[in-house]
Amino acid sequence: MPANNDKPERISEAEHAVMEALWQRSPLTASEVCDEVCDTREWSLATVKTLLSRLVSKQAVSTKPDGRRFLYSPLLERTEYTGSESRRLVDRLFGGRAAPLFAQLAEAEALTEDDLSEMEALLRELRK
Amino acid sequence: MPANNDKPERISEAEHAVMEALWQRSPLTASEVCDEVCDTREWSLATVKTLLSRLVSKQAVSTKPDGRRFLYSPLLERTEYTGSESRRLVDRLFGGRAAPLFAQLAEAEALTEDDLSEMEALLRELRK
DNA sequence: GCATTCAGTTTACAAGTGTAGTCATTACGC
DNA sequence: GCGTAATGACTACACTTGTAAACTGAATGC
Numbered sequence: 001m002p003a004n005n006d007k008p009e010r011i012s013e014a015e016h017a018v019m020e021a022l023w024q025r026s027p028l029t030a031s032e033v034c035d036e037v038c039d040t041r042e043w044s045l046a047t048v049k050t051l052l053s054r055l056v057s058k059q060a061v062s063t064k065p066d067g068r069r070f071l072y073s074p075l076l077e078r079t080e081y082t083g084s085e086s087r088r089l090v091d092r093l094f095g096g097r098a099a100p101l102f103a104q105l106a107e108a109e110a111l112t113e114d115d116l117s118e119m120e121a122l123l124r125e126l127r128k
Numbered sequence: 129m130p131a132n133n134d135k136p137e138r139i140s141e142a143e144h145a146v147m148e149a150l151w152q153r154s155p156l157t158a159s160e161v162c163d164e165v166c167d168t169r170e171w172s173l174a175t176v177k178t179l180l181s182r183l184v185s186k187q188a189v190s191t192k193p194d195g196r197r198f199l200y201s202p203l204l205e206r207t208e209y210t211g212s213e214s215r216r217l218v219d220r221l222f223g224g225r226a227a228p229l230f231a232q233l234a235e236a237e238a239l240t241e242d243d244l245s246e247m248e249a250l251l252r253e254l255r256k
Numbered sequence: 257g258c259a260t261t262c263a264g265t266t267t268a269c270a271a272g273t274g275t276a277g278t279c280a281t282t283a284c285g286c
Numbered sequence: 287g288c289g290t291a292a293t294g295a296c297t298a299c300a301c302t303t304g305t306a307a308a309c310t311g312a313a314t315g316c
Contacts, residue, residue, distance in 0.1 A: 010302090012302075012303055012304080013220070013303085013304090014303070014304060014305085015303090016220070029263090030263075030264080031262090031263090043304095043305075043306090044305080044306060044307090045306095046305080046306045046307065046308095047304075047305050047306060049263085049264070049265085049306095050304085050305075050306075051304090051305095052264095053264080053265075054303090067263095067312095067313085068262075068263060068264090068311090068312060068313060069262080069263050069264075070263080070264075079232070079235070081221075082221045082222070082228075082229075082232050083232055083233075083235070083236045085217065085221060086217065086221070086229055086232050086233055086236075086238075087233070087236060087238055089213065089214065089217050090233065090238065092141070092144070093209075093210045093213060093214070094210070096238075097240070097242070097243060098230070098233050098238060098239050098240075098243045098247070099242065099243040099246035099247050099250070100210075101210075101214055102226075102230070102246075102247050102250060103246075103250060104207070104210055104211055104214050105214055105215070105218065105226050106250060106254060107207070107211070108211045108214070108215060110214075110215055110218065110224075110226060111226050111254070112225070112226075114225070114227065115225060115226045115227040116251065116254060116255075118227035118231075119226070119227050119230055119247070119251065120251055122227070122230060122231055122234060123244060123247060123248055123251070126234060126239070126244060127244075138272090140272075140273055140274085141273090141274095142273070142274060142275085143273090157293090158293075158294080159292085159293085171274095171275075171276090172275075172276060172277090173276095173293095174275080174276045174277065174278095175274075175275050175276060177276095177293080177294070177295090178274085178275075178276075179274090179275095180294095181294080181295080182272095182273090195282095195283080196281085196282055196283065196292080196293065196294085197292080197293055197294075198293085198294075257316100258315100258316095259314100259315090259316095260313100260314085260315085260316105261312100261313085261314080261315100262311100262312090262313085262314100263310100263311090263312085263313100264309105264310090264311090264312105265308105265309080265310075265311100266307105266308080266309070266310095267306105267307085267308075267309090268305100268306080268307075268308095269304100269305090269306095269307105270303100270304090270305095271302100271303085271304085272301100272302080272303080272304105273300100273301080273302075273303100274299100274300090274301085274302100275298100275299090275300095276297100276298080276299090277296105277297080277298075277299105278295100278296080278297075278298095279294105279295080279296070279297090280293100280294090280295080280296095281292100281293085281294090281295100282291100282292085282293085282294105283290100283291090283292085283293105284289105284290090284291085284292100285288100285289095285290090285291100286287100286288090286289095
């Protein structure tokens with residue numbers, strides 16, 4: 001079997017909202033996805049259908065036929081996505097260095113007490 | 129004078145590259161900006177000119193006439209930009225919490241030794 | 257059996273983006 | 287003085303994204 005050398009296609013912000021619903025619970029039908037996201041985003045079912053098919057063609061979501069309809073499941077894993085998005089940002093804004101990002105968030109007071117202690121724990125862990 | 133209630137317009141990735149050049153050194157002429165970025169991005173001068181005028185209309189860059197040409201300077205500050213981009217990402221991917229982002233980067237082995245010690249120092253600083 | 261309904265597919269369309277060519281003006285070299 | 291080079295302005299055009307309506311085929315109720 002030849003290697004899968006597809007470059008993973010970029011997922012837009014609206015598409016990401018749909019992925020979040022599927023990461024939460026899957027498989028879901030299109031209407032079920034709409035139940036999860038249409039209220040908050042003020043989308044119509046048609047919009048969700050469009051986003052789902054774009055995600056399918058980007059191979060981020062798989063479909064399994066279930067009678068006349070489809071059940072949608074994520075193919076792309078959440079950590080894969082958050083990982084690559086995070087790396088993209090760090091690369092683009094901070095030359096690949098994470099520390100300045102951290103400094104930035106600290107300056108913007110975007111770090112909660114919980115963040116601080118979790119990060120301390122994480123650092124201790126990494127030091128072990 | 130009425131308050132400036134413009135919502136800051138979003139800066140695209142290509143535009144960001146131009147901003148980086150201006151943050152590095154300014155004011156610059158369009159050709160000077162091109163000198164800085166056209167090689168790496170494989171852009172023509174025309175592309176840079178377009179990006180510059182889009183940045184001007186987005187009020188991220190100011191112009192000062194200098195004879196027949198313009199000198200461009202950043203209006204948007206780098207920390208403003210990196211701050212809001214970072215916050216956007218953290219909000220979108222991690223519900224506003226920074227700790228999971230770092231866990232993510234740690235898992236992806238995107239943290240260098242330097243990052244770790246700088247972050248430790250920063251944490252100590254924040255704890256003071 | 258036939259109408260209604262429901263699902264996916266196709267088409268639409270404006271705004272933003274990446275990338276650049278053409279146009280018009282003006283200054284400078286000779 | 288006049289051609290040429292440089293510069294900003296205007297125009298172009300394909301692709302992505304957000305948002306959704308119209309279309310089509312199948313299942314289901316009666």
